[in-house]
Amino acid sequence: MKLMKWVGASVITIAAAHTAGAATLPGPLVTAQWLKDHQNEVTVVDIRDDMKTFTAEPRFDVDKKTGKKTLLETGGHIAGAIPVEFGKIREEHTVDGVKIKAQLPTREHFQKAMDDFGLNKTDKPLVIVSTGETVDAMDMAARLYFQLRYFGEARGKMAILNGGVNAWIQAGYPVSTDKAATTRGDWVATGEDKSILASMEQVKEGLRNGSDQFIDARPTAQFLSIVKAPVDKAAGHLAGARSFPTDAIVKPVGAAREFMSAEDYRKIYAQLNINPSAPTVAYCNTGHLASGAWFVSNEILGNKNTRLYAGSMTEWTNLGNPTVGQ
Numbered sequence: 001m002k003l004m005k006w007v008g009a010s011v012i013t014i015a016a017a018h019t020a021g022a023a024t025l026p027g028p029l030v031t032a033q034w035l036k037d038h039q040n041e042v043t044v045v046d047i048r049d050d051m052k053t054f055t056a057e058p059r060f061d062v063d064k065k066t067g068k069k070t071l072l073e074t075g076g077h078i079a080g081a082i083p084v085e086f087g088k089i090r091e092e093h094t095v096d097g098v099k100i101k102a103q104l105p106t107r108e109h110f111q112k113a114m115d116d117f118g119l120n121k122t123d124k125p126l127v128i129v130s131t132g133e134t135v136d137a138m139d140m141a142a143r144l145y146f147q148l149r150y151f152g153e154a155r156g157k158m159a160i161l162n163g164g165v166n167a168w169i170q171a172g173y174p175v176s177t178d179k180a181a182t183t184r185g186d187w188v189a190t191g192e193d194k195s196i197l198a199s200m201e202q203v204k205e206g207l208r209n210g211s212d213q214f215i216d217a218r219p220t221a222q223f224l225s226i227v228k229a230p231v232d233k234a235a236g237h238l239a240g241a242r243s244f245p246t247d248a249i250v251k252p253v254g255a256a257r258e259f260m261s262a263e264d265y266r267k268i269y270a271q272l273n274i275n276p277s278a279p280t281v282a283y284c285n286t287g288h289l290a291s292g293a294w295f296v297s298n299e300i301l302g303n304k305n306t307r308l309y310a311g312s313m314t315e316w317t318n319l320g321n322p323t324v325g326q
Contacts, residue, residue: 022124028299029162029259032171035127042127046081047144054083055177058169071255074131074165076175081129083180084117086140089147098318101231102286104310110151111189119187125157132164132256135246139292146291146308150197152190163256170254198281198307200315206281207239213278214241217293218285225325229285231314236323242274249292262301276301283309
């Protein structure tokens with residue numbers, strides 16, 4: 001097995017011996033050190049859109065005077081990780097003759113995809129790992145987390161590695177560049193948790209009666225109709241929606257992007273006039289970026305009355321529904 005390891009300026013704590021059985025997750029987020037200490041007690045699921053980087057070596061800039069390495073480009077994966085290609089966990093739907101891209105898959109589609117990637121039924125917790133290099137990458141992890149929750153995985157049995165592979169590398173831990181095993185898995189989707197999903201009709205109802213707070217997780221320029229996403233038929237946003245833009249969802253930590261603390265998000269929400277405890281629906285264009293917003297609200301802030309409008313503006317605008325601000 002080829003391994004790449006970067007040891008930073010700080011001293012790396014040697015991981016404690018692994019205990020038998022499955023680990024107990026500390027919360028919806030875990031650090032690189034926690035994952036290193038419990039690596040044999042969890043199942044690592046790696047989600048990314050460019051699968052070439054799974055077996056590529058990371059690239060570094062090396063200071064000629066000090067020898068200090070700075071991560072420039074993500075490469076490799078945590079040894080034993082199950083690779084999942086982001087583009088294959090969503091599905092195109094046809095509604096009233098209109099094709100809607102990148103939608104929430106059917107139960108059958110998602111189960112087959114996860115089995116094809118090699119995920120098995122297990123008592124071990126799942127730790128979802130993205131490359132961690134951008135907010136898009138961290139939101140991919142949140143989208144997979146959401147879909148696994150929706151299709152039956154229990155809350156408390158899953159977590160996201162904060163900062164992804166980049167945080168892992170920056171902590172000085174090795175990555176593998178081996179090809180993944182191709183063994184088919186036997187994971188089963190056991191149900192559909194409607195409490196965390198908002199349908200288009202439910203969005204319409206929430207807009208009519210004012211029962212829901214809507215947060216728009218797209219870039220500010222899209223919220224303000226300065227630009228329009230190609231997948232949307234019209235610009236603009238949902239009436240009364242609050243902007244929770246992409247650059248407010250995560251913070252940079254070296255080459256990694258990390259979710260913040262609940263206290264941090266409460267301060268951000270206050271500045272954006274978002275109520276952290278109100279019934280909330282998060283949306284974006286295809287439900288990708290909004291998955292990060294849903295994760296912040298539902299899992300980090302603990303607002304269990306938060307749903308994801310997975311259809312988002314792609315479904316909304318292509319099916320002729322109105323927007324404001326265009």
